[in-house]
Amino acid sequence: MNIQLSVNNELTELADSTLLSDALKLWGYGDSKIAVAINGEFVPRSTYREHLLQQGDLIDIVKPVGGG
Amino acid sequence: MSMTTPEKDFTLYGEHFSSRFLLGTALYASPQLMRDSITQSRCEIVTLGLRRQNPANRDGDAIWQYIQESGCRLLPNTAGCKSVKEAVTLAEMSREIFNTDWIKLEVVGDDYNLQPDPFGLVEAAVILIKKGFKVLPYCTDDLILCKRLLDVGCEVLMPWGSPIGTGQGLLNRYNLRTLRERIKDVPMIIDAGLGAPSQATEAMEMGFDGILLNTAVAKAHNPPLMAEAFADAIDAGRKAFKAGLMQKRQTASPSTPTIGQPFWHQQ
Secondary structure (H helix, E strand, C coil): CEEEEEECCEEEEEECCCEHHHHHHHCCCCCCCCEEEECCEEECHHHCCCCECCCCCEEEEEEEEECC | CCCCCCCCCEEECCEEECCCEEEECCCCCCHHHHHHHHHHHCCCEEEEEEEECCCCCCHHHHHHHHHHHHCCEEEEECCCCCCHHHHHHHHHHHHHHHCCCEEEECCECCCCCCCECHHHHHHHHHHHHHCCCEEEEEECCCHHHHHHHHHCCCCCEEECCCCCCCCCCCCCHHHHHHHHHHCCCCCEEEECCCCCHHHHHHHHHCCCCEEEECHHHHCCCCHHHHHHHHHHHHHHHHHHHHHCCCCCCCCCCCCCCCCCCCCCCCC
């Protein structure tokens, strides 16, 4: 069974009980320099391998950009 | 001491810097222009941000690589955050990704002029300081707001000269002078709104401790040259402040002695 969630404001589907670490690989982030928030809450990198994604999660994945 | 030895008396959260110029890394036409501008600016601190990006998009990689190679201290921002919650979460993401507890705290209160939300700023600063961040708030020139930010533990203030990206310079000299007069012992950096090196000089002459800008350099026809111009202007303003400006006068006063003036004869 699949779950629906939003990644950077785009709807996507994943198998139920997917770990965040696996999802990030699946989405192509691999070893990119990223930081993650889920439902507006910061998710530390150290927890990626134990964080199970849930139906309806709103996921933000950010990378460094130039800024003022 | 040699006259050319840069002073290292600019201290932010216990770290000493010889440059009083903080440069933004956005809006350059190419990563190379950004890199060259950082070099020419002689800056030791650069600001940067975090944004959603498609994993296949590697555009930001060159910028990030050049920023790392510059050796500058990183000052990540919370640009664009409109709520305390957003700003706090983005600060936490920044701390992890950039491995620094320094954060340029921005909480936008209005879309039209991107004016900082004073209430949100103080609330977010309280939370972030409790979480161990060193907060450098981008704030307005309101004295009471600045005092509140100091009360809750900010050790640096970054009041605006004018709204971000406008290039209008110091719009409210009375407020800025009052700030400097009333808050003497805390580093204050004029952040945003400067468009010309002369405006940076003016801010430094007023006694501000540093200048943070981005657009004025990035959008110049020759950004590295403009970066150098700002660096020189900031140095000049700092020297002028330390030297002490003369008092303005209403009437003329000759600089050449009047005694011994030739061609003058008693009628």
